[in-house]
Structures are given as structure tokens and as C-alpha cells.
Amino acid sequence: MDKETKQRLHEIRDALKKYGFDKILGQTAKSKLRSRDEEVENNILLDDDVPVKLRLMLQELGTTFIKLGQLLSTRPDIVGDKIADELANLQDDNPAISYDQVKAIVERELNGNIDELFEDFSKQHLATASIGQVHEAKLITGERVAVKIQKEGITDKIDLDLRIMKYVANRADRWNADLRKLNLPGIMDEFDRTIHKEIDYNNEFMNMQRIGLNFAENPYIHIPTTYPEYCTSKVLTMEFIDGAKLNDVYESTGDEYDKKFLAKSILDSYLQQLFIDGFFHGDPHPGNIMILENNVVCYLDLGMMGVFDEEFKKNLSELMVLFVDQDIDGLINQLMYMDILDYDIDTRTLKRDLNDLFGRYFGVELNRFNGVLEELLNLMQDYGVILPNEFVTMARGLSMIEAIAQNLDPEIDVFASIKPVAKQIARQRMDPRKYLKSKKSNIILYEHMLHALPKILTRLVHKVDNEELQFRLEVDITDKVTIIALVSALIIGSSVVSFGPRAFDMPVISLIGYILAIILSIIGIRKFVLK
Numbered sequence: 001m002d003k004e005t006k007q008r009l010h011e012i013r014d015a016l017k018k019y020g021f022d023k024i025l026g027q028t029a030k031s032k033l034r035s036r037d038e039e040v041e042n043n044i045l046l047d048d049d050v051p052v053k054l055r056l057m058l059q060e061l062g063t064t065f066i067k068l069g070q071l072l073s074t075r076p077d078i079v080g081d082k083i084a085d086e087l088a089n090l091q092d093d094n095p096a097i098s099y100d101q102v103k104a105i106v107e108r109e110l111n112g113n114i115d116e117l118f119e120d121f122s123k124q125h126l127a128t129a130s131i132g133q134v135h136e137a138k139l140i141t142g143e144r145v146a147v148k149i150q151k152e153g154i155t156d157k158i159d160l161d162l163r164i165m166k167y168v169a170n171r172a173d174r175w176n177a178d179l180r181k182l183n184l185p186g187i188m189d190e191f192d193r194t195i196h197k198e199i200d201y202n203n204e205f206m207n208m209q210r211i212g213l214n215f216a217e218n219p220y221i222h223i224p225t226t227y228p229e230y231c232t233s234k235v236l237t238m239e240f241i242d243g244a245k246l247n248d249v250y251e252s253t254g255d256e257y258d259k260k261f262l263a264k265s266i267l268d269s270y271l272q273q274l275f276i277d278g279f280f281h282g283d284p285h286p287g288n289i290m291i292l293e294n295n296v297v298c299y300l301d302l303g304m305m306g307v308f309d310e311e312f313k314k315n316l317s318e319l320m321v322l323f324v325d326q327d328i329d330g331l332i333n334q335l336m337y338m339d340i341l342d343y344d345i346d347t348r349t350l351k352r353d354l355n356d357l358f359g360r361y362f363g364v365e366l367n368r369f370n371g372v373l374e375e376l377l378n379l380m381q382d383y384g385v386i387l388p389n390e391f392v393t394m395a396r397g398l399s400m401i402e403a404i405a406q407n408l409d410p411e412i413d414v415f416a417s418i419k420p421v422a423k424q425i426a427r428q429r430m431d432p433r434k435y436l437k438s439k440k441s442n443i444i445l446y447e448h449m450l451h452a453l454p455k456i457l458t459r460l461v462h463k464v465d466n467e468e469l470q471f472r473l474e475v476d477i478t479d480k481v482t483i484i485a486l487v488s489a490l491i492i493g494s495s496v497v498s499f500g501p502r503a504f505d506m507p508v509i510s511l512i513g514y515i516l517a518i519i520l521s522i523i524g525i526r527k528f529v530l531k
Helices: 003-018 050-061 063-072 081-087 099-110 154-175 184-198 201-214 246-251 259-277 310-324 328-337 347-362 370-382 389-408 414-429 432-437 439-465 480-496 508-529
Strands: 118-128 132-139 144-150 235-239 279-281 289-292 296-299 305-307
Touching (some): 003 050, 003 154, 050 063, 050 081, 063 081, 063 154, 063 184, 099 118, 099 144, 099 235, 201 259, 201 279, 246 289, 246 389, 259 279, 259 296, 279 389, 305 389, 310 414, 328 347, 480 508
Antiparallel strands (some): 132 144, 144 235, 289 296
């Protein structure tokens, strides 16, 4: 361990001890050898002061720990509501770096003199945070821009802290049964990916390009223009946005803003991000949305985006339809299908709890989404379910957007907007045209399979002949009757199949079945005939 790592580890240990968290992480291998009577119980976890102490400790430890706290604030299903709410108050700010430092970074990254790159570059920063700070500037071509500059040495500090965090997480997971259920090593792996995306400004640049294309045809949604020749992994140059903050729009009393229109526009644009594009703003709080002239909505701070693959997006759409329809049985089955719930869960008790939850909300306010969604997340936590990060990010983002929409228009019906969009996507899943679109790719796949088939069969027979191939089945394949039954079933089943793509004038499914039957037959012959 080098000197720098040792010094930082001591700083972290001192902070843990100062706030009492050394007892939680505690229980080293040495303490495990003590008698049970001497073991220290981690009752500190039950203290009401824990959320505040945790926030103060993370704040004191700096950038990496603040970012970790901000990530955990989005995961109440893991840390609980009290800690999540407290960590949401973490302030991501640091003293600003000097203009000389900014100038040196910009000139190195953009490979030029700052006075030649920009017509004007403000020496006073607009905003500062632990990772970077923003300055207003004007390009040689006349565009007014905001330039975000990453502070020097941030990556090295973060990597050092991450190594220590992972060490502490693995230690806690190994020796503390109370913390093991939180899967701290898994959280650290997720955090590692998240923070490295955030400190690479190329990632935010690409996000802005992508979401900008998604809303290119919508005149009421604006994404700041970026300038590629002025962007690197440590410098991001974008259009300067001069608009109204949402809080100012909330309080406005004139006719400058159409609040009902804005509410619907913000809600619909976020539903498009979730269910149509599968690419959505991960933190759409009011500070990351501004209102421009003519009721145009502008999304800011696009460094962290949520991404759904096509399958998850469709599954989520079906889940939302079932949710809005209050179909409890369908909801449970869908959560199982999505691998969110285990099939051995106590469905009878869960069904009762879901009925109670929906009964409390749907009978009172049919247009509100936020409360019932939070309670659903809490209910999943009660059943020990660790939800996929995409699901929690979606739920948190949708709750924020709903709050914004209802501050603008208290009468807006969120369910009325969600249901048709979700149903449209769910219907597309059953559309036969979807399969026609994939026909060419399937034909190519089958062609590749057929070309590779002789080689695969030769390898399989060779492995069987050399006793290298092992089958792990839930049945006893050492029994003659079992092998005969399996071979017979495969032959009969393959013979009656008449649908699907064909190869060698027979269905591909039948061909695969016959191949499996041949392999099992070879195994049987070797075991019981040639033995």
C-alpha cells in the first residue's frame, strides 16, 4: 500500500470513528474469534441520528463520498426512506479553482490559446461543484456558450477512494451479517460505473446529441446545442441557456406562461423518454429544467441518463398497464416474468398487501401517481426485493416529473397520460409486423446455424467419444429407461412439429430435436452397449 493510500485510509477511518460508523462496519476476523458475549451489537443502525451523521460524514470525506451519497439517495429500496431523504440534502460544492487553472485546462484540452479559441471568456465562474465548474464564454463565430471544465486531478482522487471503498465494502460484507443483505460490493460496482460516466464529459456530449435527435421534431422541447470541436472528456461546451427557473414559473401570476400546457408538455416528454425512446433523464428535478420563451421546455444536466433495452421497455409498458388497471394477479405475474420477484415468494400475502395499497390510493385520488409508487417500492423492500436500478431510476424520475406537472397544473391527470402510451407500446409487442421486421435477421441467423452445424456435431461426437462431454440434468441419465424415454420423447416431439423456419426440408426445431436425440443415443450406446 503506497503512502497516499495509507494517508487517505487513515482519514476515512478517522471519519468513520468520529461519527460512530466504525462499529457498524466493525467485526474484523479478530473480533469474530471472541466469545459471543463479547461481540458488540450494531444497535447504532437503529439510532434516529444515523441519517444526519451519515450525511455529515460523506460531506466531510469529499467528492467521491458525496457522489456515493447522492446515488444512495435514489435507492430508498436499499437504504430506507429516512436515509435516502437525508442524503438528498448533500451539497455537491467545492471552492472554485482559479481562472489561471481554468485557462491551463482549456488550452491543454482544446490544443490552442484561449484568446484565439474564444472571442470572450469570463474569468468569473457561473457555478462550481466538486468535479467541475462552469464559465460563460463567446465563440469566435458569435455564439454565446457555457463551458464546463473538469477540475484537475479529480479522476485520480476518485479512483483512490473507489479502491478503498471497495475494500471496506468487501470487508463489511464478509464480517457483518446485518450489512450483507445490502450487497455493498454490488452497490460499489454500480457506483464505479456511474461515477466514471459522470466524469467523462464525452458521455454527456453523446447523451445530449442522442436526446436532441429524439426531440428534433418537437418544437416545445429543447436540448442545448453542443459544439463538438470545443468538447473533450474534460471540457464540454454547449449553448448558453437563458430561461426561467421552474420555481419562478410556479409563482408567476401573469399570462407569460401557459402552465397547463407546460405541465402536459413536461409529462408527455418524459413519458416519451421512458416508453418510446427508452432513454431518459436520470435526475429531472426542477433545477434541471428551464422554461424558455413561447413555453418551450429545456432539459439540462444530461450527464446521467437511464437506458432501457427494447425488452425491458416493453415489459415495463405492460407492467404500467397492469398497474393502472389495478390488476393485482397480472402485476405479480409480470414482476415474476421480469425477474424482479422470485417464483417462490408468498404470493397470497403479497396479493393482500397490494390490494390494501391500491385500496388506499385509487379510491381517493385517481389522478395521483407519486404516493402509490413510493409505497410499492417500500412494499418490495419489505419482501426483501432488490429492484433493478433502471426500475428505481424510472420510478424516482417519474415521481419528480409528476410533482413538477402538478405544481404547474394541480388538476392534471397523470394516469390519463400514462395509460394510452403504455398500452400503445404493449400492443406493439403483439403486432405480427414486429416479427416480419426481424425476418431478415432471423434468416441470417438460421443460415449461420446451418453452416456451423456440421462442425458443431463433429466436435460434440468427438467430445462424447473422448468422454469429455458432461450433461447436468435433473434426471438420472445413468438409467437405461430414462435415456430411452428422453430419446423417444425428442423423436416423437420433433416428428410432429410442422411450424417455423425450415432447413433441409424440415422445421429447424425438429432438426435440433433430432440432433439432441442422436447425442443422447450416442451417450447411451457408449454407457450401456460398448461398456
